Amino acid sequence: MGDIILEARHINKYFHDPVDVKVLSDINLIIKKGEFVAVTGKSGCGKSTLLYILSTMDTDYSGELLIEDVTMNNKTEPELARIRNEKIGFVFQFHYLLNEFTVLHNVMLPGLKLNKYPAAEVEHMAMEKLNMLGIGQLAIKKANQLSGGEKQRVAIARALINNPCIIMGDEPTGNLDKKNSEIVFNIFYELASQQKQALLIVTHDEEFAARTQRTIKMEDGKIYLI
Numbered sequence: 001m002g003d004i005i006l007e008a009r010h011i012n013k014y015f016h017d018p019v020d021v022k023v024l025s026d027i028n029l030i031i032k033k034g035e036f037v038a039v040t041g042k043s044g045c046g047k048s049t050l051l052y053i054l055s056t057m058d059t060d061y062s063g064e065l066l067i068e069d070v071t072m073n074n075k076t077e078p079e080l081a082r083i084r085n086e087k088i089g090f091v092f093q094f095h096y097l098l099n100e101f102t103v104l105h106n107v108m109l110p111g112l113k114l115n116k117y118p119a120a121e122v123e124h125m126a127m128e129k130l131n132m133l134g135i136g137q138l139a140i141k142k143a144n145q146l147s148g149g150e151k152q153r154v155a156i157a158r159a160l161i162n163n164p165c166i167i168m169g170d171e172p173t174g175n176l177d178k179k180n181s182e183i184v185f186n187i188f189y190e191l192a193s194q195q196k197q198a199l200l201i202v203t204h205d206e207e208f209a210a211r212t213q214r215t216i217k218m219e220d221g222k223i224y225l226i
């Protein structure tokens with residue numbers, strides 16, 4: 001049991017606007033420590049909707065979500081915000097870095113927000129993450145002075161700053177060329193195999209998905225293969 005990082009039990013989700021539509025139907029899944037899992041499926045099948053629920057950002061659903069064996073169902077929003085910041089790293093297709101801040105500051109932000117370590121310690125940890133991703137030399141640059149591939153690596157460093165037990169990605173390589181997608185894949189692979197972090201990555205890239213450990217396939221709001 002101690003190896004289960006995330007568990008979804010019978011999750012259903014409706015959107016009500018303009019009419020009631022069921023977008024997720026009886027989703028059950030388990031993600032274990034160190035697993036590298038892809039989520040695939042046609043546009044509109046519910047992948048992003050599912051990721052928003054699994055990452056605790058959307059709480060408007062029925063069913064149960066557990067993170068490290070703790071139910072998320074009766075948590076308040078401030079409690080969820082803290083759990084998100086501490087346990088979940090998120091990487092989007094577009095990086096959402098703050099352009100006016102340095103790379104180092106961008107990576108430090110979730111660590112400062114967590115308020116667990118003093119700023120100097122957070123800065124040290126941020127430099128460690130940047131060095132691990134091979135972009136330590138970019139630390140003092142402004143985010144808008146970077147290439148797309150570099151920005152995405154900074155976004156990954158930022159997602160890692162609080163040493164989350166799970167990293168979720170919504171098309172994290174969707175905006176990258178083949179070479180940079182490969183770099184991101186390799187980073188994810190090492191995070192899973194060496195740091196034992198779990199990865200749950202939504203992707204349209206079949207090649208990327210085929211090289212992960214396991215692919216969750218979705219169709220019309222249902223999982224049809226785990």
Ligand SMILES: Nc1ncnc2c1ncn2[C@@H]1O[C@H](COP(=O)(O)OP(=O)(O)OP(=O)(O)O)[C@@H](O)[C@H]1O
Nearest residue numbers: 015016017023041042043044045046047048049050
């Ligand atoms: N806020 C919303 N209100 C109503 N319907 C929504 C809302 N957000 C998404 N939907 C609908 O829910 C379904 C699932 O959307 P979702 O964004 O999860 O798809 P997806 O699998 O991530 O697609 P893509 O691969 O294009 O990103 C779609 O039919 C979409 O139109």
Ligand SMILES: [Mg+2]
Nearest residue numbers: 047048049170
């Ligand atoms: Mg989507």
